[in-house]
Amino acid sequence: DVKVTQSSRYLVKRTGEKVFLECVQDMDHENMFWYRQDPGLGLRLIYFSYDVKMKEKGDIPEGYSVSREKKERFSLILESASTNQTSMYLCASSFEEQPQHFGDGTRLSIL
Amino acid sequence: AQSVTQLDSQVPVFEEAPVELRCNYSSSVSVYLFWYVQYPNQGLQLLLKYLSGSTLVKGINGFEAEFNKSQTSFHLRKPSVHISDTAEYFCAVGATGFQKLVFGTGTRLLVSP
Numbered sequence: 001d002v003k004v005t006q007s008s009r010y011l012v013k014r015t016g017e018k019v020f021l022e023c024v025q026d027m028d029h030e031n032m033f034w035y036r037q038d039p040g041l042g043l044r045l046i047y048f049s050y051d052v053k054m055k056e057k058g059d060i061p062e063g064y065s066v067s068r069e070k071k072e073r074f075s076l077i078l079e080s081a082s083t084n085q086t087s088m089y090l091c092a093s094s095f096e097e098q099p100q101h102f103g104d105g106t107r108l109s110i111l
Numbered sequence: 112a113q114s115v116t117q118l119d120s121q122v123p124v125f126e127e128a129p130v131e132l133r134c135n136y137s138s139s140v141s142v143y144l145f146w147y148v149q150y151p152n153q154g155l156q157l158l159l160k161y162l163s164g165s166t167l168v169k170g171i172n173g174f175e176a177e178f179n180k181s182q183t184s185f186h187l188r189k190p191s192v193h194i195s196d197t198a199e200y201f202c203a204v205g206a207t208g209f210q211k212l213v214f215g216t217g218t219r220l221l222v223s224p
Binding site: 004040041042043045048058059069090091092097098099100101102103104105 | 143145147152153154155156157161201203205211212214215217218
């Protein structure tokens, strides 16, 4: 069965901390994505990656970075967490150019 | 640039009734269109997609959608809903090539007995 696994369902961090969100997929997909989901705004793309060590900015990359050292793992990094980064974060993967399989999400609160 | 509008934030319906969730898009180029479903406390799941060809697209769980180019719409339909269809549904539009998807704000489908 297809699986995209996000390391944490809920996470609470403090302002200024460096935060790592991990995502692993077991489908050998080339393409992986990070979105944030906010009420009334739908999903917004932060970054995507189409190959190991390759990354592209999405619509809202400011304050974030990513790492793709291995094909199955795509990490999202909040360099210095701020309260406006409190959100639901969704990782996705796909063979195609659009996301197909999503993880269950990480609800991140920045205090 | 593309944009997508989901006209209803919430649609209440009784079990076994038909339902239509509306989606309109705006784009200056040829588009790909998608519907995703998000069940409570879960990530999104792809329901169906239109890339080209037949304008009537069938997806999982008995859902279908029709691409109407003249009305720039891609409405989602199901002839008879179940309680288990209660979820949030997102319409999304993308252009050809490795382009980013633009998501709508979602429609919450509430199915009651």
